[in-house]
Amino acid sequence: MSDGIPMPRDGTVATRSKRAPLSSLWLLAPAAVLFLFVFILPVGEVALWSVQGEAGLSAEHYEAALGAGPYRTILLGTLQLSFGVAFACVLVGYPAAYFLASCRPRNRTLLLLLILTPLWVSVLVRTFGWIVVLGREGLVNSMLIGIGAVDGPLQMLYTRGAVYIAMVQVLLPVAILVMFSTMTTINRSLLMASRILGATPWRGFVHIFLPLSAGGAINAWMLTFVLALGFFITPALVGGPKETMIANLIATQITLTLDWGLGSALGMVLVIAGFAVVGAIALLFRRVTRLSGHGGSR
Amino acid sequence: MKKLLWSLSVGAAIVGGASDAVLAQSAGKSITIANYGGAWAETLNRICIDPFTKETGVTVTQAATEDSLAQIRVQQTTRNILWDIAPTERSGLPVSSKNGWLEPIDWSVVDPENKLPPVARKQYAIGAIAYSTTIGVRTDKLPEGKTFGGWKDFWDVKSFPGPRTLRNSPAENLEFALIADGVKPSEVYDVLRSPEGVDRAFKKLDEIKPAITVWWTSGQQPVQLLASGEVFYATAFNGRIQQLQKDKLPVKIIWNGGSLDVSYYSIVKGARNVADAQKFMKYCWNTPSRLAEIARAMPYSSFNPEIYKILSTDEAKELPTSPANLDVQFALDSEYWAENLPRIQKRWEAWRLQ
DSSP states (O other), X not given: OTTOOOOOSSOHHHXXXXXXXXXGGGGGHHHHHHHIIIIIHHHHHHHHXXXXXXXXXXXXXHHHXXXXXXXXXXXXXXXXXXXXXXXXXXXXXXXXXXXXXXXOHHHHHHHHHHHHHHHHSOHHHHHHHHHHHHSTTSHHHHHHHHTTSOSSOOOOSSSHHHHHHHHHHHHHHHHHHHHHHHXXXXXXXXXXXXXXXXXXXXXXXXXXXXXXXXXXXXXXHHHHHHHHHXXXXXXXXXXXXXXXXXXXXXXXXXXXXXXXHHHHHHXXXXXXXXXXXXXXXXXXXXXXXXXXXXXXXX | OHHHHHHHHHHHHHHHHXXXXXXXXXXXXEEEEEEOOHHHHHHHIIIIIHHHHHHHXXXXXXXXXXXXXXXXXXXXXXXXXXXXXXXXXXXXXXXXXXXXXXXXXXXXXXXXXXXXXXXXEETTEEEEEEEEEEEXXXXXXXXXXXXXXXXXXXXXXXXXXXXXXXXXXXXXXXXHHHHHTTOOGGGHHHHXXXXXXXXXXXXXXHHHGGGEEEEEOSTTHHHHXXXXXXXSEEEEEHHHHHHHHHTTOOXXXXXXXXXXXXXXXXXXXXXXXXXXXXXXXXXXXXXXXHHHHHHHHSXXXXXXXXXXXXXXXXXXXXXXXXHHXXXXXXXXXXXXXXXXXXXXXXXXXXXXXX
């Protein structure tokens, strides 16, 4: 930021950072080996189970998982909820990330610490916190009844809204961090230039900052969406009678009914649906995401 | 190769248990007991495991598990047996027996004097203790002058208004629904096995569904819901409700129509130390003095009738297997659920989402 407006004409900076020399590929080896053994192989095994019927190959488990019935409903509900939660995280997290990226380094460290602290507390504890706050005899209800705003306790816990609130709270730090890291790469001189050329701060934001940071927002959306898909404890603890996530259903098949074929098929459907949605979003917004990470230097 | 892949893929999940077993193995004779954690594990340590190790020199390690059946299956499929003794309650016992995953119990060692009734003396398992799923009632939320008697009242939201919770599982709830519908506790499984039995139970469940605020999944949840006033009536394990009473909460247990569930323990096929595992079963789960001590520590009791000669009448009336409580409950039929759970579970999920 101190060296004016770095705008390489030939884009050499970007090219260098994009292509690592082949000779350093071995740096990937430890991660690749780990990934092979703890991800590719187990998922491969699960994929095999999902197509094994009583007699050889069969699509029966996928038919059960995707045919009309409770499993499909729960799968669609999970996708819908994750979609909304991720969207809310981006919406709520964006201004926070913007604020973080604009404040002075010393304050920034303190604020980052505050945002990161909840991540050190287990999801279970954070979820229980909401039970205390939202319960029939919880903080909010006691207060509302105390000031006479309502006659009886409101049903806030064990609703879809409670699931939203608790999940957004758990995932928000992740979304903020992703967007923050994109925003710090944005070259602020561009904003200054727009002001010099007569743009209002708002116009500068809309035309420069927003497009440059949108990639980060989309990445944050995708990451929180994928994380939300696998949520398990939170919906079970604060969700209503109809709140079941696909992860809960998979656990039932693995541990209770021992129907590992169906459990595997549900798991594979979840993985594939996750990939499909993330892939579609990435493709749809590829022009936007291409900008991110360069901070306007191209 | 397939076996190797298997071990690798499941290894990550059970690595904790594995390292425990390996450690214990290197130090002389040992057995590993898979067990639920928490207070029950601590009680076993104090009353059984520590004295057993002192007397016999056999090290006993407890490995925590929440889903023993799935893990037994994994260990049998990979032939990598980490446990000697494992809990096999609910459908765990019928399913594991049918698949040949268990060692038969040597009853000449575990129960030489033939004290245990058949329900606790299975070919592949000992019924260590029993616990009950009972109704917990917040007595301060009861309508003035009314006494809550059982399942009929649980279903009667007019006379006993207020939020309720049931476990998120068809097992037991179908039975409870039938009792609320007028079936005698001793006849619930006859009705459930009849062609219209399951339909009748689901129809009755329709009635109570709007009053269910939440379907609980873990044993601590209903107790916490009762304590926080989130629900007024809940099904919960008897020991958990008694914990609330110790904390001076206005909560009452309704034994009437409760579901008696046996906590079975089995020896896993291919276990490293079958002989000491049998000895431990006798030492811990079929010695009246220790069983009485366990019942005093936690309100879960054995089927060995000798314990009621040791315990006082006051202590006995809080126990699931005490004669008075035994009479009003039904015993959960794990055979029925092993056979029918996969089918009914799907219907349950669909019904819950309606």
